[in-house]
Amino acid sequence: EAQVTQNPRYLITVTGKKLTVTCSQNMNHEYMSWYRQDPGLGLRQIYYSMNVEVTDKGDVPEGYKVSRKEKRNFPLILESPSPNQTSLYFCASSPRLRGTGELFFGEGSRLTVL
Amino acid sequence: DAKTTQPPSMDCAEGRAANLPCNHSTISGNEYVYWYRQIHSQGPQYIIHGLKNNETNEMASLIITEDRKSSTLILPHATLRDTAVYYCIVRLRPDYKLSFGAGTTVTVRA
Numbered sequence: 001e002a003q004v005t006q007n008p009r010y011l012i013t014v015t016g017k018k019l020t021v022t023c024s025q026n027m028n029h030e031y032m033s034w035y036r037q038d039p040g041l042g043l044r045q046i047y048y049s050m051n052v053e054v055t056d057k058g059d060v061p062e063g064y065k066v067s068r069k070e071k072r073n074f075p076l077i078l079e080s081p082s083p084n085q086t087s088l089y090f091c092a093s094s095p096r097l098r099g100t101g102e103l104f105f106g107e108g109s110r111l112t113v114l
Numbered sequence: 115d116a117k118t119t120q121p122p123s124m125d126c127a128e129g130r131a132a133n134l135p136c137n138h139s140t141i142s143g144n145e146y147v148y149w150y151r152q153i154h155s156q157g158p159q160y161i162i163h164g165l166k167n168n169e170t171n172e173m174a175s176l177i178i179t180e181d182r183k184s185s186t187l188i189l190p191h192a193t194l195r196d197t198a199v200y201y202c203i204v205r206l207r208p209d210y211k212l213s214f215g216a217g218t219t220v221t222v223r224a
Contacts, residue, residue: 004157035214042201043158043214090157103150105157 002027004106006091012112013081021076021109023091029104031094032074033058034066036087037108043090049074081113118202123219126196132189134218136202139183145205147178149187150214151198158201158214161187192222 004025013019025032033048035058045058049068063085065077074093078085091106119137126132138147148163162169162176164185169176175188189196201217 037155040216042216088155092157102160102163103158105159107157108155110155 002104004091004093004104006089006106006109008109009107010110012114014114015082016080019078019081019111021078021089021091021111023074023076023106024072025074025091025093025104026072027093027095027104028071029093029095030071032068033092033094033103034064034074034076035090035092036060036085037090038087046076046089078111081111083113085111086113087111118204118215120200120202120215120218122216123221126189126192126220126222128194128222128224129191132192132196132220132222134187134189134200134202134220135184136187137184138202138204141182141204143182147176147182147185148203148205149174149176150201150203151196152201152217153195153198161200192220194222194224196220197222 007022030051034046035043036046037043044060046060046064047055047058047066049055052068052071055066055068068074089109089111092103094103146163146165149161150158151161152158162171162174164176164178178185199217199219201214
């Protein structure tokens with residue numbers, strides 16, 4: 001089954017404790033992206049990647065890092081989480097330059113930073 | 115990407131057509147109109163997209179005005195499961211730097 005898988009789905013952590021949210025897709029998509037969703041602010045793009053070893057900032061990249069060492073994986077790293085990073089996070093992937101450009105989203109990871 | 119304007123909310127009766135408007139008056143000639151929806155806090159789901167012509171698929175129809183400054187997403191026979199937030203996005207393709215606005219919260223009532 002074609003899917004985007006995120007882990008963990010739920011996480012409660014404390015300020016300053018480094019964490020990584022993993023994202024994996026099995027559709028051989030070149031493009032992957034991370035979003036955060038907060039009440040009243042819609043979905044905002046954090047980082048995106050057009051291909052392996054190619055990443056770029058979205059609208060709200062501060063406090064986050066990403067890497068794209070393999071095509072299928074695009075982890076989101078919070079080096080020193082803060083309470084303002086409490087949010088619902090979504091990973092998405094899409095075939096680049098082909099097809100509809102449709103974004104496929106994961107089920108989300110709800111992060112709480114105390 | 116061009117900015118879009120959608121009403122914050124709308125109600126629809128079950129079994130009736132739901133018409134969701136979107137204004138994108140600054141759209142450029144090579145920008146596409148995309149629609150997604152998000153049910154509760156699940157990951158958003160692609161619905162349909164178009165450039166100039168009207169489009170239809172198994173989920174919905176997309177009507178784009180001739181001047182392309184606005185569009186309407188039509189859910190032909192709304193069901194309770196169509197209750198969701200619907201996002202209208204215009205963007206270049208394959209430019210993938212994009213964000214979703216607040217969308218329209220659609221509530222389908224029995």
